[in-house]
Amino acid sequence: MKIGVVFPQTEIGGDVGAVRAYAQQVERLGFTHVLAYDHVLGADPAVHRGWSGFYDLESTFHEPFVLFGYLAACTSLEFATGIIILPQRQTALVAKQAAEVDLLSGGRLRLGVGLGWNAVEYEALGKSFSDRGKRIEEQAELLRRLWTERSVTFQGAYETVTGAGLAPLPVQRPIPVWFGAQSPPALRRAGRLGDGWFPQVAPGPTLDQARAIVEQAARDAGRDPAALGMEGRVSWGAKGVDKLAEQVGRWRAAGASHLSVNTMGAGLAAVDDHLRVLADVARALDLVTR
Numbered sequence: 001m002k003i004g005v006v007f008p009q010t011e012i013g014g015d016v017g018a019v020r021a022y023a024q025q026v027e028r029l030g031f032t033h034v035l036a037y038d039h040v041l042g043a044d045p046a047v048h049r050g051w052s053g054f055y056d057l058e059s060t061f062h063e064p065f066v067l068f069g070y071l072a073a074c075t076s077l078e079f080a081t082g083i084i085i086l087p088q089r090q091t092a093l094v095a096k097q098a099a100e101v102d103l104l105s106g107g108r109l110r111l112g113v114g115l116g117w118n119a120v121e122y123e124a125l126g127k128s129f130s131d132r133g134k135r136i137e138e139q140a141e142l143l144r145r146l147w148t149e150r151s152v153t154f155q156g157a158y159e160t161v162t163g164a165g166l167a168p169l170p171v172q173r174p175i176p177v178w179f180g181a182q183s184p185p186a187l188r189r190a191g192r193l194g195d196g197w198f199p200q201v202a203p204g205p206t207l208d209q210a211r212a213i214v215e216q217a218a219r220d221a222g223r224d225p226a227a228l229g230m231e232g233r234v235s236w237g238a239k240g241v242d243k244l245a246e247q248v249g250r251w252r253a254a255g256a257s258h259l260s261v262n263t264m265g266a267g268l269a270a271v272d273d274h275l276r277v278l279a280d281v282a283r284a285l286d287l288v289t290r
Contacts, residue, residue: 004033030287085116107171114180191217196229
């Protein structure tokens with residue numbers, strides 16, 4: 001199981017030196033990848049009365065593709081978006097940006113995609129919120145064609161490309177596409193279309209039920225369920241490193257191929273605090289000696 005970290009988007013701030021130091025130290029500690037969340041815009045609660053979203057306009061978010069392009073020159077880590085909110089973005093532009101990150105990093109990108117929840121953001125980006133589930137399936141098909149074919153002609157219900165292609169193409173052809181999945185339709189989509197998936201539940205009966213849906217959808221689509229990756233997530237908290245290590249063990253026993261350690265929301269005030277915690281985690285999991 002490959003163990004990485006969740007980039008602390010909302011707490012790392014805008015100091016470029018801190019961003020670089022974080023990623024380089026994460027690599028030195030033995031973690032394999034950095035996963036970054038995606039939000040382009042934050043809503044203003046003063047305008048959107050009763051706002052109850054997880055983030056607002058005060059929440060800092062580095063743009064994942066630009067961030068990973070920068071870190072590709074600073075580290076040898078793998079990069080994963082967890083997730084890019086694909087239906088609020090232009091498909092061909094996402095294909096281009098992902099291909100560039102993959103090229104600059106030497107094939108170290110996993111593109112995690114999902115639907116998101118922020119209708120304010122969709123409106124600002126000029127995309128429909130109501131049909132995002134239908135559109136993402138078509139987008140995934142078009143992405144893969146743009147990453148593997150010199151010239152693409154595609155006519156879908158939502159997307160049109162006529163005799164056009166990307167240059168340069170990515171190293172990985174195609175780049176792995178992973179799906180964030182929680183609802184039954186999203187789980188089935190991950191099984192039909194994904195190279196892997198990000199469960200939104202912890203190991204146990206609920207994860208078993210979700211995985212059964214994913215695997216059945218894969219079989220129904222003529223795919224091998226065993227070929228799908230699964231990335232778990234554990235969060236640092238007040239119970240400390242022993243509890244976190246126990247949770248890591250549960251994901252390993254559940255058959256996760258990847259796992260990310262999240263230190264956001266734990267009251268860590270500075271980048272050095274995040275790194276101190278991750279050093280404790282790395283020692284507990286024997287990452288440095290691997």
